[in-house]
Amino acid sequence: MxxxxxxxxLFSRACFGKPLNTVSSKQDLKEVVHQIISTKSKYTSLQVxxxxxxxxxxxxxxxxxxxxxxxxxxxxxxxxLQLNQLWFEQMVNxxxxxxEKMALFWHGHFAxxxxxxxxxxxxxxxxxxxxxxxxxxxxxxxxKSPSMLQFLNNQQNKKEHPNENFARxxxxxxxxxxxxxxxxxxxxxxxxxxxxxxxxxxQFIFRKKQHDEGIKTIFGKSGNFDGDDVLEMLLEKKECAHxxxxxxxxxxxxxxxxxxxxxxLSAAFYHSGYNIQKLLHTLFTSNWFYDxxxxxxxxxxxxELLVGYTRIIPFQFTDNKSNVFIQKSLGQELLNPPxxxxxxxxxxxxxxxxxxxxxxxxxxxxxxxxxxxxPKADITEMYSFTKNTITDSYIKFAVKKIKTxxxxxxxxLKFNASSDVVKDISNAIFINPPPQASLSAVRKTIENATSExxxxxATISIMSLPEYQLC
Amino acid sequence: xxxxxxxxxxxxxTATLYLPNFLKASEDVLKTAPNKKLIVxxxxxxxxxxxxVVPFNNDLYYKARPQISIPKNEVLPLDAMLGLHPMMxxxxxxxxxGFVALINNVGYPEPDRxxxxxxxxxxxxxxxxxxxxxxxLGRYHDxxxxxxxxxxxxxxxxDSLSLASKGNSSNGLALKDSKKLFNxxxxxxxxxxxxxxxxxxxxxxxNVSYLYQTLSSTISSAKYIYQTSKIFHSALTYPxxxxxxxxxxxxxxxxxxxxxxxxYVSLGSFDTHFNQKKRQAVLLKQLSxxxxxxxxxxxxxxxxxxxxxxxxxxxxxxxQENASEGTDHGTANQIFLFGGGLKQKGILxxxxxxxxxxxxxxxxxxDFRHIYATILRKxxxxxxxxxxxxxxxxLSFI
Numbered sequence: 001m002x003x004x005x006x007x008x009x010l011f012s013r014a015c016f017g018k019p020l021n022t023v024s025s026k027q028d029l030k031e032v033v034h035q036i037i038s039t040k041s042k043y044t045s046l047q048v049x050x051x052x053x054x055x056x057x058x059x060x061x062x063x064x065x066x067x068x069x070x071x072x073x074x075x076x077x078x079x080x081l082q083l084n085q086l087w088f089e090q091m092v093n094x095x096x097x098x099x100e101k102m103a104l105f106w107h108g109h110f111a112x113x114x115x116x117x118x119x120x121x122x123x124x125x126x127x128x129x130x131x132x133x134x135x136x137x138x139x140x141x142x143x144k145s146p147s148m149l150q151f152l153n154n155q156q157n158k159k160e161h162p163n164e165n166f167a168r169x170x171x172x173x174x175x176x177x178x179x180x181x182x183x184x185x186x187x188x189x190x191x192x193x194x195x196x197x198x199x200x201x202x203q204f205i206f207r208k209k210q211h212d213e214g215i216k217t218i219f220g221k222s223g224n225f226d227g228d229d230v231l232e233m234l235l236e237k238k239e240c241a242h243x244x245x246x247x248x249x250x251x252x253x254x255x256x257x258x259x260x261x262x263x264x265l266s267a268a269f270y271h272s273g274y275n276i277q278k279l280l281h282t283l284f285t286s287n288w289f290y291d292x293x294x295x296x297x298x299x300x301x302x303x304e305l306l307v308g309y310t311r312i313i314p315f316q317f318t319d320n321k322s323n324v325f326i327q328k329s330l331g332q333e334l335l336n337p338p339x340x341x342x343x344x345x346x347x348x349x350x351x352x353x354x355x356x357x358x359x360x361x362x363x364x365x366x367x368x369x370x371x372x373x374x375p376k377a378d379i380t381e382m383y384s385f386t387k388n389t390i391t392d393s394y395i396k397f398a399v400k401k402i403k404t405x406x407x408x409x410x411x412x413l414k415f416n417a418s419s420d421v422v423k424d425i426s427n428a429i430f431i432n433p434p435p436q437a438s439l440s441a442v443r444k445t446i447e448n449a450t451s452e453x454x455x456x457x458a459t460i461s462i463m464s465l466p467e468y469q470l471c
Numbered sequence: 472x473x474x475x476x477x478x479x480x481x482x483x484x485t486a487t488l489y490l491p492n493f494l495k496a497s498e499d500v501l502k503t504a505p506n507k508k509l510i511v512x513x514x515x516x517x518x519x520x521x522x523x524v525v526p527f528n529n530d531l532y533y534k535a536r537p538q539i540s541i542p543k544n545e546v547l548p549l550d551a552m553l554g555l556h557p558m559m560x561x562x563x564x565x566x567x568x569g570f571v572a573l574i575n576n577v578g579y580p581e582p583d584r585x586x587x588x589x590x591x592x593x594x595x596x597x598x599x600x601x602x603x604x605x606x607x608l609g610r611y612h613d614x615x616x617x618x619x620x621x622x623x624x625x626x627x628x629x630d631s632l633s634l635a636s637k638g639n640s641s642n643g644l645a646l647k648d649s650k651k652l653f654n655x656x657x658x659x660x661x662x663x664x665x666x667x668x669x670x671x672x673x674x675x676x677x678n679v680s681y682l683y684q685t686l687s688s689t690i691s692s693a694k695y696i697y698q699t700s701k702i703f704h705s706a707l708t709y710p711x712x713x714x715x716x717x718x719x720x721x722x723x724x725x726x727x728x729x730x731x732x733x734x735y736v737s738l739g740s741f742d743t744h745f746n747q748k749k750r751q752a753v754l755l756k757q758l759s760x761x762x763x764x765x766x767x768x769x770x771x772x773x774x775x776x777x778x779x780x781x782x783x784x785x786x787x788x789x790x791q792e793n794a795s796e797g798t799d800h801g802t803a804n805q806i807f808l809f810g811g812g813l814k815q816k817g818i819l820x821x822x823x824x825x826x827x828x829x830x831x832x833x834x835x836x837x838d839f840r841h842i843y844a845t846i847l848r849k850x851x852x853x854x855x856x857x858x859x860x861x862x863x864x865x866l867s868f869i
Contacts, residue, residue, distance in 0.1 A: 113587075168600060297676050329631065338634070339591055341602040347681055348604065352689035353631045353645040355682065356655055372651065373630050377515065377740065437667040441660055461660060466682035 005431045006290050007032055012431075012471040013252050014284060015097040016304055017311035020428055021410045033284045037132075037277060041095040046086045046124055049079040051202050054118045079117035081320040084334045087124055088323055089316070091307045102131040102276065104303060105251050109244075110142045110174060111342035112151045113335065118202060119147040120335050135244060135274035136235050139174065143231060144196065144204035152340065154196050159212035164190040169340050175234040177243040181219070188216040193227040241270035245279065252283060254294050255346040261288050296432050299349050300471050302330035305358065308471070312429065312463065313366060315406035322402040328375035329357055336378070350469070362463040364402045366456075371402065408456060417454040422446070425458050434467040441465075507812075507850055508725055508732060510780035511608065511635070514758075515739030517586065519751060520787040520804040520833075521823065524573060527554050531825040536792045539747050549573070552822050558756040561763030562807070569816045570766060570775070571809055572868050576823055577842065578803035578835025582786065586742070586800070589785040594635035596840055596859050603860075607843055608733055609638030610858045611851065615732075616641050622688040623696060626724070627735040628717040636735055643735070644692050649720070653697035656690040665690040695729075702727040703772075707764050714738045715761045722768045725778065732851060741784060745795035758782070762809060775811035779850050779869065782807045783839065789831055803835035806842060808868060812850075815868045841866055 001009075006029055011018030014036050026032045057072040091100040106127040114120050123145055130138035142148050143166075149155055152166035167190035171181045195211030198204055206226070216225050219233060234240055245266035246257060253261070265283060272278045283289055300308060306326060309315065317323040327333040331354060332343055350358075357373060364371040414428075415421050422442050426433045433439070442461040446454045462468060522539065526532045527546040546554035547563040553573075555563050565571050581599040583589045592599060596607035605613075612625045617640075625643030627636045636643030646652050656662065668687035703726040709719040717736045724731060738758060743750050762780070769775040787804030803823070823833050844863035847855035856862050 173602075297678055299678055299682075331631075339588060339602060341604070344604040347678070348637070350682060350685055351632050351637065351642040351645070352685060352692070355685050356661075356689060359661060359686075360655075374647075376629070376631055376633065435667070438664065441663040441667070444663065445660055464660070466664065466686055467679060469682055470678055 001290055001292075001295070001431075003027070003029060005295075008431055009290060009295050010036070010284060012308075013298075014101060014280075016091060016101060016307040017471070019311045021414060030285060033281065036098050037281055037284070039096045039098070043129065044090065044094070046083060046090070046121065046128075048082045048086065048121060049117045051118045054079075054116060076115070076117055078320075080120055080335055081324055083117060083120055083124060084327070085317065085320040085323055087128075087334055088303075088307070090128075091303070092310045092316070098280070099128065099131045102280070103128040104301075105248065106131060106138065107334070108251075108337065108342035108345075109247060110138075110148065111337035111340050112142075112145075112148050113337060114147045114150060116146075116150075119145070119150065122202065123147040124335070130276075132277045132280070135269075135276055136231070138276075139235070140228070140231055142174075143170065143227065144198075146198035146202045146204075149196060149198050149204075154193055155198070157190060157194050157196065158210040159191070159194045162187070162190040162194060162212070166190070166196075167193055170231075171234065173341055175240045175243060176237060177239070180237070180239045180243075185218050188218045188225075189230050191216050192218065192225040192230045196227045235274065238266075238270055241274065242266040245269045248279065248283070250345070252280075253289060254297060258288070261286070296430070296470050298471055299346060299469055301343065301345060301349060302327055302332035303334065304471065305330070305361075305469070309362070309365060309463065313406055313408060313411055313459065315365060315404045318403040318405055322404065325375065326361065326402065328378070329373055330354055330361075355466070355469075358469055359464045359466070362460045365404055366406050366408075366460055368401060368404075370400050372400075408452070411459060412452055412455055415455050417451050421454055422458050422462070425455075425462055429462060430467065434465055438465055438467060506777045507852070508734070508774070508778045509846060509850060510721060510734045510736065510778065512758075512780060512782045513633075513635075513735070513737040513739070514741050514754075514782055514784040515590070515737050516742035516784070517589075517786045517788055517800055518741040518754075518784040518804065519743060519747060519798050520784075521790065522747070522751060522798075523556050523559075523755060524549070524553050524575070524805050524822075525556065526552060526822055526825065528552055529822075529825055532790075535790045535825070538796045539792050539798070549818060553818060556752070556755050558752045559759040561759045565763065565766060565809065566817070570811060570813070571807060572813050572816050573818045574806045574808070574837055574842065574866075574868070575818070575820050576803045576833060576836040577783075577806045577839050578786075578833075579838055579840070580835075582802040582832075582835070584786060584800040584802075586785055591634060593783060593785055593839060594633060596843055604634075604637075605639045606633070606635035606637050607858060608635050608735060609642060611638075611733070611847065611853060612636070612643055613638035613640050614853060614857055621730060622692045623729065623731050625733045625735070626696075626721075626731050628720055629735075629737065633735070633737075643733075644689070646693075646696065647717075647720075649693070649697045649700050649724075652693040656693045661686070662690065696724065696731075699729045700724055700727050705768055707768050707771075709764050710757065710760050712757055714757050715764075718761045718765045722765055725774055726768070726772045743788070743797045744793065744799060745797040747792075747797040766809060769811070777812070779808065779810040779812060779846065781809070781842075781846075787833060790825060790828060790833065791831055802829070802832040804833075806839075810869075813868055819866075819868060837866075838863070845869065 008018050010032060057075060061072050094100050112123055126141045126145055130141060152169055153163045154166040157163040157166065164186055168186045172178055191212040195207040197207050211226065213224055215222050218225060218230060246262050249257060249262050249265060265279060268282045269279045324333060331349060337343060360371060363369045415424055422439055426439060442458060445461040446457045449457050521532065522541055525541045525546045527543045528551065533540050541556060545557045547557060547559060548554035549566060562571060579592065579599055583592060583599055594606045595603040597603040608625055615621065615624055623644060625636055627633060627643050627645045628647060629645055630647050632643055632645045665687045668683045700723055703723050705719055705723055709715040721734045738754060741754055766775065769778050783806055784804050787801045788798035789801040793799050820837065827834060840859055841863045844855040844859055845866045847853050847858055848865055849869045
């Protein structure tokens with residue numbers, strides 16, 4: 001593969017795509033990888049709400065009839081939409097894109113949902129701040145976050161009544177994967193995590209009185225373990241590095257796992273003491289990452305797709321709802337994963353409905369065409385129905401027009417409408433351009449267009465192709 | 472890879488995980504009776520079962536619900552113990568005519584009270600501690616399509632699919648309005664790309680092939696359904712709300728002879744944390760009046776013995792009402808079955824036991840997966856073991 005194609009591939013996986021208007025001046029792939037991985041940019045915290053705001057609203061809601069509390073529920077929900085939007089904007093605009101891409105991975109790995117926007121805000125901070133840091137630190141911070149403690153019921157995990165929810169998921173989904181622990185390990189781990197809780201100030205607290213001080217036997221070792229001890233024991237297991245490295249491989253390289261490549265990643269991950277940045281360096285500088293079998297074969301997740309649009313034609317949403325409407329319709333809403341197992345990914349993103357939506361979406365975003373589609377009702381919204389009409393909660397996100405501001409200027413300057421513009425744009429976007437049959441469907445859409453419209457129609461049609469869903 | 476081989480091999484790969492002697496099992500699958508129709512009605516949000524089928528002779532019920540209980544004189548009695556919500560007159564009539572069965576206390580061990588999680592469990596037919604990324608109807612679709620391709624076997628009447636309709640290697644089709652979908656796939660751009668399927672599928676990577684296969688099957692399904700559905704237009708008047716429209720669509724597709732076996736439809740939201748009475752009444756009325764017209768349509772067109780419909784909710788609600796004239800998330804709940812082919816009619820098991828609660832919640836006595844297994848095996852004549860990944864006993868209502 002040509003160097004420029006390797007760079008394109010690298011950007012498509014690490015950075016939501018390479019902006020069309022930039023040409024890399026770097027002549028060495030390692031330099032480009034280094035640049036992507038070690039961008040030193042100022043970290044931006046995302047703040048939409050204070051704990052005081054949330055507490056005030058919650059207190060007010062308690063004393064008023066539930067129906068009157070609708071405004072507050074809406075305000076809480078709006079804070080979440082706003083946080084979603086801010087994070088999305090970071091993915092689009094941050095100079096440290098890899099950090100945001102990796103945070104998106106961790107959001108799916110440590111999938112979590114909360115009705116409290118302040119908890120969400122803390123959670124997003126943890127996955128973003130530690131995205132390229134140390135997996136052990138990230139695991140510990142997540143395990144102590146109010147959002148996860150609440151989501152997996154560890155608030156209720158007390159020595160008299162152990163609740164196994166967190167204990168099970170921390171092993172099954174966060175560190176080891178199935179088959180690497182026993183039911184007895186789950187039970188004993190739940191006992192170790194008794195007393196892991198959060199207080200009124202939304203800070204982690206170890207409630208000693210609720211902690212089971214007895215001897216637990218986990219992975220064949222016995223002792224008066226607490227949650228911190230168990231997290232260390234999990235990290236000591238090579239299976240943990242292997243499990244996480246496999247998921248990272250699937251996310252960045254290929255849904256189909258190559259055991260030898262994963263082994264290489266996993267060993268390096270373990271020996272580095274779970275250094276995420278080093279793992280990604282190993283991955284992006286490996287020869288196999290650029291093998292033909294790994295190029296252009298991954299189905300973009302909805303967030304990858306949407307952020308990726310901005311690399312071709314810059315745009316921004318002018319209202320938060322448009323963004324969330326698209327995320328919901330395509331099946332990946334930030335801060336609202338389907339369950340603790342996260343998004344399934346791969347072929348799971350595509351069915352008849354989501355594929356047609358994807359093929360109409362560029363027109364809706366850039367040509368302001370109406371989109372007649374109602375995503376599944378959000379169950380959290382089911383609380384907030386109005387007196388008059390009971391279908392209100394179902395049409396809440398049926399946004400007719402997607403509200404955006406976009407900028408065609410760069411792309412219009414870059415391409416020449418009088419040349420074979422379909423071929424030019426296609427070559428600029430794809431590493432392996434779609435077959436003639438697909439491009440001829442695109443050509444039909446520019447038949448009666450002139451000058452700028454040629455470039456616009458061609459770009460939108462190319463972005464609507466099934467092939468464009470891959471990276 | 473050719474589309475058929477592609478689907479077949481991927482289903483085999485998945486199915487063998489569940490059952491080693493898959494080939495033996497596939498013989499059962501071939502026997503599928505194509506005329507049987509199943510309609511799954513999701514009552515989203517958690518319907519309050521105790522105010523739907525009311526234990527009107529039980530003091531504990533009235534004690535637990537001073538504000539929102541249904542007065543005894545308003546209940547539509549089914550037997551000496553249980554009666555329907557007053558808004559369910561049409562269902563009461565169908566019940567009297569022998570087209571309704573009722574199973575009480577349906578649930579699963581270690582119930583989850585989160586909407587999301589419990590709906591996941593019902594839709595994927597998982598245990599309460601496992602995560603399965605496919606739906607039970609989607610896996611039916613996988614299995615049947617591994618034997619004989621039918622892209623319109625499973626329709627969800629909505630713009631998008633729920634987990635229930637997503638398989639491991641294939642998916643149901645989301646369709647709210649057959650004309651709308653037909654128009655969408657008939658734009659020149661999409662129509663032309665759909666024709667590229669073979670070119671793309673045979674020369675490209677697996678995922679490109681998958682995308683074009685999905686596109687091409689969406690286009691042909693949309694055309695097939697739109698054209699076939701024109702055969703029959705219902706003479707009856709369906710209620711003018713979303714659920715009424717959905718059931719009318721289903722009725723017309725069934726009577727037109729579309730080759731779909733399963734329809735999935737939702738009604739909601741039943742999440743009645745406050746002012747329950749008014750809201751639940753509206754929704755139960757919608758259910759009752761619509762099912763009545765639908766069953767009349769089936770009867771008039773000779774389809775009633777081929778149709779089985781059932782309702783479910785992700786959970787019932789707590790026995791004790793809350794302080795806002797509503798109820799909070801609970802556990803076990805009843806299931807209604809409608810159809811001309813029911814072998815057992817009426818109330819099939821004991822009423823909820825209000826004196827033996829688990830921390831204020833009803834205890835389940837029937838696992839919902841036994842009902843799924845029964846329907847898969849006895850109604851759809853397929854292999855429930857493969858689809859549910861487990862062997863559950865059959866019940867005898869069909």
